[in-house]
Amino acid sequence: MHPILDGIELVTFDLDGTLVDSVPDLAMAVDAALTDLGLPPPGEARVRDWVGNGSLKLMERALEDALGRVSSDALLTRAHQGFLDHYARDPSAHTRLYGGVREALDALRDWGLPLALVTNKPSAFIAPILEALGLQGHFGLCLGGDSLAQKKPDPAPLRHVAAHFGVLPAACLMVGDSRHDIEAGRAAGFRTLAVPYGYNHGEPVLLSRPDAVVESLWELV
Structure with missing residues (x-):
């Protein structure tokens, strides 16, 4: 287990650029x-x-x-x-999981860690993509960019997730690929983990100073 998971009771993931190349x-x-x-x-x-x-x-x-x-x-x-x-018409036709994602999500679920998804993608597209990729049963809560009045980098969706599961923010981890994920996680009081392969408007996500970085989510487990 990666040290970033020490004491973590809930893991929240971004979708596009973190779990999938959409x-x-x-x-x-x-x-x-x-x-x-x-x-x-x-x-x-x-x-x-x-x-x-x-x-x-x-x-x-x-x-x-x-x-x-x-x-x-x-x-x-x-x-x-x-x-x-x-x-x-088909939001998952050419969308693929990044390497190590399925293994990491399977392991975290098997360990009994609650998993959530917080994306700025419209919520109507979340379920079809997860179902097409065989991930529909992994997440206890999924929020899209239109699920609440605010979206990332506002911390409100992450605070909502923590409250939903009854977990203190300090025991939550936000995993994402962009500065918006890291900013939202930090503002919500979450620990933050970044992957460098996603979409961050051409900027290295390291500039956002996440608590840790992994080249692949496989490194989590």
């Missing part, structure tokens, strides 16, 4: 939504740097890149709905 599916939906509007699609490489703050912010960044300026609210609303429609 950018191929996200990028296809972004490209399709912009194409519908007669705008140039950005492609997967650009989308990879825009993921992490929810789907509305993702489309805001995509529109700003395509237009070279901030879009109108009306255009953003149309683009966002187009993205949601395209993504909903």
Whole structure:
């Protein structure tokens, strides 16, 4: 067991960029939504740097890149709905688990540690992705970016998770790939663990000073 788990009674995970590489599916939906509007699609490489703050912010960044300026609210609303429609058709077609994720989640569950998922992805997409990847039974609670009034980096979702399980924040661990995960965890009073392979807007997640870093979640167990 990794030392970061010493005294931990609840582990909370981010989804995109931490457990799964979902950018191929996200990028296809972004490209399709912009194409519908007669705008140039950005492609997967650009989308990879825009993921992490929810789907509305993702489309805001995509529109700003395509237009070279901030879009109108009306255009953003149309683009966002187009993205949601395209993504909903199959949000897991090309989404894959990172190496070591399944083994780590299986081991933590077998040890009896409660597991939660807190993502900024719209909540409607969580269950289909988890089911497609065979992870639907691993998490006792899943929160999306629209589950509460606040989302990461606000600590409210993590505080909600701790209260739901009746665990003190100091005995909780937040595992993520971005500064938003680390900031939310720190503000909530959680211990924080980062993985360096995900989506962090082109910045090394080490700059956010997590309590620990692992190259693969397999190192947890």
